[in-house]
Amino acid sequence: MGKTAWILGGGTGIGAALAKELVERGWTVAVSGRRPGPLQALAQSHGVRPYPLDVTDADATAGVARKVAADLGRIDLMVFSVATKAVTKTAVYDHETFQKVIDTNLLGAMRVIDPVVAQMRAQGGGEIALVASVAGYFGLPRSAAYSAGKAALIALAQTMKTELARDNISVRLVSPGFVRTEFTAKNNFPMPFLLEPEDAGRRIADGLLRSRRFEIAFPLRFVLMLKLVRMLPYPLFFAIMRRLLPKG
Numbered sequence: 001m002g003k004t005a006w007i008l009g010g011g012t013g014i015g016a017a018l019a020k021e022l023v024e025r026g027w028t029v030a031v032s033g034r035r036p037g038p039l040q041a042l043a044q045s046h047g048v049r050p051y052p053l054d055v056t057d058a059d060a061t062a063g064v065a066r067k068v069a070a071d072l073g074r075i076d077l078m079v080f081s082v083a084t085k086a087v088t089k090t091a092v093y094d095h096e097t098f099q100k101v102i103d104t105n106l107l108g109a110m111r112v113i114d115p116v117v118a119q120m121r122a123q124g125g126g127e128i129a130l131v132a133s134v135a136g137y138f139g140l141p142r143s144a145a146y147s148a149g150k151a152a153l154i155a156l157a158q159t160m161k162t163e164l165a166r167d168n169i170s171v172r173l174v175s176p177g178f179v180r181t182e183f184t185a186k187n188n189f190p191m192p193f194l195l196e197p198e199d200a201g202r203r204i205a206d207g208l209l210r211s212r213r214f215e216i217a218f219p220l221r222f223v224l225m226l227k228l229v230r231m232l233p234y235p236l237f238f239a240i241m242r243r244l245l246p247k248g
């Protein structure tokens with residue numbers, strides 16, 4: 001029997017590229033996002049099943065999780081590739097922006113994980129992949145809410161990996177560098193090692209299907225550089241971070 005996946009944030013960008021990869025590799029794929037348009041377009045071009053959903057709505061999320069499981073028979077893989085990017089201004093920590101980002105990027109994942117774990121326990125196992133970011137490796141200047149939310153998602157994936165193994169639920173962390181999507185289209189700073197979404201989708205599919213690695217992180221050189229920065233003594237670390245602040 002073919003395998004089934006539910007990709008949240010699967011209508012565009014990295015999620016859509018992964019959806020296409022999985023379809024080409026014989027999977028049945030359900031995709032969710034708020035806008036029906038991109039989901040429908042992907043349904044027509046690649047035969048995915050569209051389930052419009054806003055992950056900030058807990059009841060709707062639980063309802064769609066049940067529907068996807070019923071329609072597909074089971075959920076072998078759930079990928080959370082959702083994020084909103086409310087820009088946080090340098091040294092401004094307003095509650096509303098943080099609430100919006102955390103509500104979607106972190107609590108949105110929680111609203112999906114709870115019913116999906118219940119479904120996977122009932123079906124005897126499964127796999128959960130959370131798309132975080134290298135921006136969660138440490139507190140980045142100019143992206144306080146985004147960076148904090150991604151750091152929390154990394155910690156969550158680590159905890160879940162340990163706790164859910166006994167339920168035969170495998171948990172993966174996806175840590176992309178820069179990828180050319182709607183998300184990065186308005187970035188007005190240099191994006192080193194920028195990848196195309198198709199490349200990212202292929203790397204994630206390969207990592208999920210051909211390896212058992214906990215973290216699927218790419219591109220390797222960028223990831224290694226950032227992991228090195230993460231290990232630096234704080235005076236050196238903050239000297240580098242200060243260089244990322246806008247001039248003036």
Ligand SMILES: NC(=O)c1ccc[n+]([C@@H]2O[C@H](COP(=O)([O-])OP(=O)(O)OC[C@H]3O[C@@H](n4cnc5c(N)ncnc54)[C@H](OP(=O)(O)O)[C@@H]3O)[C@@H](O)[C@H]2O)c1
Pocket residue numbers: 008009010011012013014015032033034035036038053054055056080081082083084104108131132133134175176177178179180181182183184
């Ligand atoms: N692009 C990069 O350089 C990069 C780097 C590292 C990590 N990432 C991560 O990769 C993931 C995918 O991002 P992307 O670059 O592919 O950008 P994207 O195309 O904007 O994907 C984000 C997806 O999230 C969905 N979404 C946003 N809010 C939602 C909500 N409340 N409920 C349901 N769906 C919602 C969007 O669809 P709707 O707007 O239709 O809801 C969209 O399909 C994100 O987690 C992002 O943080 C991206």
